[in-house]
Amino acid sequence: MKKYFPGPAATAAVTVLTLTLALTACTQEPPAADSRDGSPGTALSHIHGLGLRGDTLYVATHDGIHTPDATGRPTLVGDRRDDFMGFTITATGTFLxxxxxxxxxGGPADLGLVESTDAGRTWHEKSLGGEVDFHSLDTAPDATVYGYDSANARLRVSPDGVTWEDRAALRALDIAVSPASGETVLATTETGVARSADGGRTFAPGTGQVLSYVSWGAPDALFGVDPSGVLFRGTDTGKGAAVRWARVAAVPGGAPQALTVVDARRLLVATQDGVYESRDGGRTFERRVAVASGQDGH
Known part of the structure; x- marks a missing residue:
């Protein structure tokens, strides 16, 4: 039997198609089985965000926030099973x-921005309830909140999480704010990573490497993962040029659902079969939590 190996053009077309589908996806499937009942083999699905508070892993899903117990079995945090589409943990440990x-x-269809100061056990509305569904959230060094409003395809920015300013309109899946300066913002698009040098007011067209998710954990720790699950490390010159991306390794488990970078050595990636952690800059990974294969996280 003759084997077919797609060329670069075909591979690129599949990659862009995968990201296009991800940009429009917002699944509403039934929630996963209750992970608190001790059932063997229980796994999470539809992951939208990852974070660390201290050394505790938190996983934002279609069915609430979960954390693994000593055996790696996911346990629901608090009692809310909301579909947390956007999720981040700030430098002070606050959950947004x-x-x-x-x-x-009950309540409106969109949560707006909600906040937890007790590691996800309880939540309160911060702003925009009933108005906005942020699919990506990040914060700048001065605690300014950046949110990607998926329904309106627009970046919104707030100095305090309460009052908001509309900035650039663009069709993106994920955003990342520079930990050195809130003026530099990246967004993943169908044509590559778009870069803003003015706090997200304008973006240069997306070019170069097509990525699904990006995360900037420290000035020297910019990473992205493509639709097939290949991890890249980025270098931003800070001179307005496009970010340069270098391949690191393939993350186990296939297509990604979320990415969070802690620092230059430690990062978390959710794929189709697990939440994986690397402590060597993405060269090797260990599975922290099992994931039930499903649609991409957003």
Missing amino acids: ASGHPAPGS
């Missing part, structure tokens, strides 16, 4: 999230 309320819980 967005998305949709759990079925039957």
Whole structure:
């Protein structure tokens, strides 16, 4: 049998198509089985965000925030099973999230920006309830909040999480803010990573490496993962040029669902079969939590 090996053009077309589907995806499948019942083989699905508070891993999903127990089994944090589409943990340990309320819980269809100061056990509305569903959230060094409003395809920025300014309109899947300066913002698009040098007011067209998710954990720790699960490390010259990306390794488990970079050595990636952690800059990975294969996280 003759084997077919796609050339660069075909591979690029598949990659862009995969990201295009991800940009429009917002699944509403039934929630996963309750992970608190001790059932063997319980796994998470539909992951939208990852974070560390201290050394504790938190996983934002279609069915609430979970953390692994001593055996790696995911356990629901608090009692809210909201669909947390956007999620980040700030430098002070505050949880910020967005998305949709759990079925039957009442309230508006969009959570706006919600906040937890007790590691996800309780939440309160910060702003924009019933108005916005942020699919990506990040913060600048001065605690300015950046949110990608998926429904309106627009970046929104707030100095305090309460009052917001509309900035650039663009079609993106994920954003990352420079930990050195809130003026530099990256966004993943169908044509490559778009870069802003003015706090997200304008973006240069996306070019170069097509990535699904980007995360900037420290000035020297910019990483991205492409739709097939290959991890790249980025170098930003700070001179307005496009970011240069160098391949690091393939993350186990296939297509990515979320990426969070802690520093130049430690990063977290959710793929189709697990949440993986690397402590050597992405060269090797260890699975922290099992994931049930499903659609991409957003």
